Amino acid sequence: MTTEIANKAIYKVVINAPIEKVWSELVRTDEVLPFFFGGVCKTSGGLEVGKAMAMETKSGKYRSVVGKVLEFEPPHRYSHSFKFTGYDDPPCTVTYELKEVDGGVEFSLITTNVPAGTKTEKGMAQGGNYIVNTLKSIVENGAPSFGTKLMLGVMGLFEPFTPAQSKSDNWSFNDIEKL
Amino acid sequence: MITNNDLDHVFHALAHQTRRQILDFLRDEPGQAVGKLAAHFDVSRIAIMNHLSVLEEANLLVSEKDGRTRRLYLNLVPIQQIYERWTDDYTAHWAGRVSQIKFAAEQAAAKDQ
DSSP, X not given: OHHXXXXXXXXXXXXXXXXXXHHHHHXXXXXXXXXXXXXXXXXXXXXXXXXXXXXXXXXXSBEEEEEEEEEEETTTEEEEEEEETTSOOOOEEEEEEEEEETTEEEEEEEEESOOTTSHHHHHHHHHHHHHHHHHHHHHHHSSOOHHHHHHHHHHHHTGGGSOGGGBGGGOOHHHHHTO | OOOHHHHHHHHXXXXXXXXXXXXXXXXXXXXXXXXXXXXXXXXXXXXXXXXXXXXXXXXXXXEEXXXXXXXXXXXXXXXXXXXXXXXXXXXXXXXXXXXXXXHHHHHHHHHHO
16 A cells, blocks of 8 residues: 555646646647657557557657556546556556646646656656656647757767667567556 | 746745655655655654645646545656756756766765775
8 A cells, every 4th residue: 555655646737728728738649759769659540448559759769668557537537558668667657637626737747657666767757757747848839948948959869879679670569468 | 938927836835854754755656645755754654745736736747536545656757857947868968967966976985884
């Protein structure tokens, strides 16, 4: 019980935009997503419960994050299992919650079942803040901040250093659904 | 964007030692119940409840109902927004170097004593 609770982290922000707009940015597929480190969300035919999703690099060569859709309730809730293909850690769960409040949408990113003391834990802690803030900036201003753009540029340069086990060929939608 | 009003709330919340300690405890053990958190402090539960509402107002704290318990989580996003307001990846690198050197040097000095 204690470990389950300790394995949960919440990143929350109020976004000044209509809920539909936040939702559509969040679940956009087949386009570069600055809030997800410039990755592209690929599916085998749309985001659907039980179906696989994969975050591909822009070139399509690597799938850095893969998972299965666990909940999909537009425009309020979306959750999926989440596995870094570069690490040998078991998948954790990411849940996005959207709630209409005064001044916009309360947007929460919640990570659960993150394996403690792993590289995945470190990656989730860095990624959670980044995703929440960049999504806010995109929905409100139509663009990520300058610092983010700079970072995305730098990250593109690192693609050649992605581990071979993250190659897209190693992570078919069929394989992901069996995770 | 983070508004000036939001920022006032965040800095006000952080400008108190007890509230900063609360955030330390929540970072070390996310999902702590209010009672357990209050037990760390030598002040009344009401005082702690007041601190919690200041932190929640600033969005530095998220609480969730779990049956009859209220579970508390640290929300890092406002601190990240403060950081982003004055920092970019280039300056972050050098500022990070300086703070790492300070940390390493002070640890080494403490060991010598």
